Amino acid sequence: MGSIFTKLTAWRRSEPITSPPSVGEAPATAEGKDQEPPMKNRYQRRKSVSAERYDPEADEDEGDQRVVHPKSDEQRKRLSEAVKNILIFRSLDIEQMQEVIDAMFEKKTQPNEHVIDQGDDGDNFYVIDSGTYDIYVDDNLVGAYENQGSFGELALMYNMPRAATIIATSAGSIxxxxxxxxxxxxxxxxxxxxKMYENLLETVPMLKTLEPYERMNVADALISKTYEDGTQIIKQGDxxxxxxxxxxxxxxxxxxxxSNDEKEVNRIKTGGYLGELALLTHKPRAASAYAVGTTxxxxxxxxxxxxxxxxxxxVMKRNIDEYEEQLAQVFGSKVEITDLR
Structure with missing residues (x-):
């Protein structure tokens, strides 16, 4: 899977659930709290017997019916707020995020209720809306969530048993x-x-010097944005x-x-790139960029x-000379510029 999952797995193992990665803030620590071993859930789930990882490339279930749990406007608003900073949703576009919101269902929690138990099969992924929840590993209190965070993804991704027990310590909602x-x-x-981004990056001449695994890491770091016709993507001077x-x-x-006259100097088509030289030179943008049609x-x-x-x-630094030649053709003389973009 992508580095998003590799990093998430490494985080969970190196810092055993002491802070929720999806919100980027550490939860309350266990210091000063009574570390009573959690009582087992009376609705005991069966234990996991397999550690087979999910392989999306082998999954051919394209015709699955979309899951929709009806929600009020107030519920959708609360859920949208709860999921907006969740790490594993980072690569989803707007339409896919709406599908996530449709597919999730609300569960009210009460104090001392076990949400998940260590060693059980993973049945659901959870996002916290409200409430406080203690985290136990091997009956030791190792951390807590407070009104935010998410948990339960590793058991679903890798078909492995739950790695911790999560117990509600207040009334709440997940x-x-x-x-x-x-x-x-x-x-x-x-x-x-x-895969789509890897295919895109393979067509970019600048990235030919990268190894396949390096292009894969770049693909995992990309975020998609859509701009309507005429929308300014980059502003000169920013x-x-x-x-x-x-x-x-x-x-x-x-x-x-x-004279403050704006002139077109270039067009970037599908597979092209822009904005890199300002990052190289650490200087303000020296040009503006606008979407032509929906881009x-x-x-x-x-x-x-x-x-x-x-x-x-x-490679990128060598491109500076090419951009200066383009400006010379537009303005009639050589223009000193270290960043056309």
Whole structure:
């Protein structure tokens, strides 16, 4: 699976559930709390007997009926707020996120209720809406969630037993998604998107110097954004925080001269890229970019850019001369510029 899952697994194992990764903040620690061993759930689930990982490439269930649990407007609002920062939903687009919201169902929790028990089969993935929940591993209190977070994904991804026990310590509400729907929406969509981005990146000349596994890491870091016709993607003079790969559509590049007249200097088509040189030079954007028709771009933020594209830096720097020649053709003389984008 993608690095999103590898990193998540490594996090869970290296920091045994002491903080919810999906919200980026550590939960309350167990310090100062009575560490009473949790009572077993009276609705004991059967133990897992398999550790087979889910393989989305081998999953051919394309015709599955969409799961929809009816919700009020108030419930949809609360759920949308609860899932917006969940790590494993990061690669989903707007339509897929709506499918996630449709597929989840609400469960009210009461104090001392076991949500999941260590060693049991995984049946659902959970997102916390409200309430506090203690985390036990081998009957030891190791952390807590407070009004946010998610848990239960590893058992569904790898068909492994639950790694911890989660017990409600207050009245609260959680959202659940069943195993089959979780795999179909989250895992398979993430897999398909990764393959799509890998195919896109293979067509980018700049990335020819990358090894296949390096392109795979870049694909996992991309976030898709859609721009309507005429929408400004980059503004000349702004601070650079990302670069763009054009998935579909076209991007028009313009530069303002000393008279503040804006002239088109280039067009970037599907498979092209823009915005990288400002990240290289650490200077403001030297051009603007606009969508031509509905345009979809895969966005790579500056942190991922610096971490993943080191082998491509020399190629990108050589492109600066080409951009200066383009400006000379437009404005009639050589223009000193270190970043056309």
């Amino acid at each position: 959202w659940a998604m069943d195993r089959h729907t979780f795999r179909r929406i989250v895992l398979k969509n993430a897999f398909n998107k990764r 601070t650079a925080d990302c670069m763009y790969f054009v998935e579909s559509g076209e991007v028009r590049i313009t530069v303002k001269n000393d 979809k771009c895969a966005v790579l933020d500056v942190q991922a850019f610096e971490r993943l594209l080191g082998p491509c830096m020399d």
